[in-house]
Amino acid sequence: MESLFLDKIGLFSNQISRDDLKPGDHIYSWRTAFVYAHHGIYIGDGNVIHFTRGDGLEIGTGTFLDKIIVGSIPNHGGDNNNPCSNCGHQSNLDGVISSCINCFLSGGNLYLFEYGVSTAIFLTKLRGGTCTIAPSDSSDEVISRAKFLLLHNVFGNYHPFENNCEDFAIYCKTSLMVGKDYMLGRSGQASSVSAAACIARMVSPWASNAIRLFTDIGMRKDVMKVPVESFVAQVNAVSTSAREG
Structure with missing residues (x-):
C-alpha cells in the first residue's frame, strides 16, 4: 500500500498511460514488489527495443540477488x-530485441x-x-541508435550491475x-544497490540519494559521447579478439 501511495505522488516513479507514449521515449516497468525494473526504448507502432538476457531472466550476479531478480521478471513473450x-x-532470445508493448510490460x-x-x-x-x-538527444537520434543496435544485436554481455537494460536505454537516449576503469554501469538501479549506497541507506535515505546523484551519468566527469557505429565496431572488435585469444 505504501509503495502504491508513493507511486501515485510521483516520488517512487513516473507512471503514464499508453496514450501519452511518444516514439523515442525511455520507458520501464517495475517487476514484483518494485524490486527491479525492465527498461527499453519505445519506437512507435506499439513496439519497444530493449536489452535482455536469454530465458527472459536478467540474472548472473552470483549473489542472493539472483533469486530475487529471477522471481521478479516474467518472460517477455508469453510461453x-x-x-x-x-x-x-521470445524468452530464449538474447541481447537486443524488439517486442510489442504488451510483452515488454x-x-x-x-x-x-x-x-x-x-x-x-x-x-x-x-x-x-x-x-x-x-x-536526452532528439527522438530521431534515439530511435536510430536503438534500431542500429537491434540490427547488429550488439550491446556487450548482459550484467545486472555493469551492463543492463537501463544502461542500454540511457545510451540510446544520450549516446x-x-x-572503462569505472566499475559501475550507467544505471540508477546499479548505483542504488551498490555497497556504498546500501551502507548510506542505513544511515539516511538522503545519504543514499547523494551517492546516486554523484554517480548519475549527467553529473559524472568520466563520460563521453560515443557514436553508435563506433560503439558497435569496438564491441565487435573486442569479441573477435576474445574468440581468437
Missing part, C-alpha cells in the same frame, strides 16, 4: 504453449524515465532508475558511455 501473436515466443504498469531533471527533483526520488540529470 511455449501460448506465444504472443505479435512477437512469438509483461503485465506490469508503464512508466516514463525522465531526462534533464533538476538536482532538487532528482533528490526527491526514493529509488534510482527513474530519472537522470543528463539531457553517453562511461570510462
Whole structure:
C-alpha cells in the first residue's frame, strides 16, 4: 500500500498511460514488489527495443540477488504453449530485441524515465532508475541508435550491475558511455544497490540519494559521447579478439 501511495505522488516513479507514449521515449516497468525494473526504448507502432538476457531472466550476479531478480521478471513473450501473436515466443532470445508493448510490460504498469531533471527533483526520488540529470538527444537520434543496435544485436554481455537494460536505454537516449576503469554501469538501479549506497541507506535515505546523484551519468566527469557505429565496431572488435585469444 505504501509503495502504491508513493507511486501515485510521483516520488517512487513516473507512471503514464499508453496514450501519452511518444516514439523515442525511455520507458520501464517495475517487476514484483518494485524490486527491479525492465527498461527499453519505445519506437512507435506499439513496439519497444530493449536489452535482455536469454530465458527472459536478467540474472548472473552470483549473489542472493539472483533469486530475487529471477522471481521478479516474467518472460517477455508469453510461453511455449501460448506465444504472443505479435512477437512469438521470445524468452530464449538474447541481447537486443524488439517486442510489442504488451510483452515488454509483461503485465506490469508503464512508466516514463525522465531526462534533464533538476538536482532538487532528482533528490526527491526514493529509488534510482527513474530519472537522470543528463539531457536526452532528439527522438530521431534515439530511435536510430536503438534500431542500429537491434540490427547488429550488439550491446556487450548482459550484467545486472555493469551492463543492463537501463544502461542500454540511457545510451540510446544520450549516446553517453562511461570510462572503462569505472566499475559501475550507467544505471540508477546499479548505483542504488551498490555497497556504498546500501551502507548510506542505513544511515539516511538522503545519504543514499547523494551517492546516486554523484554517480548519475549527467553529473559524472568520466563520460563521453560515443557514436553508435563506433560503439558497435569496438564491441565487435573486442569479441573477435576474445574468440581468437
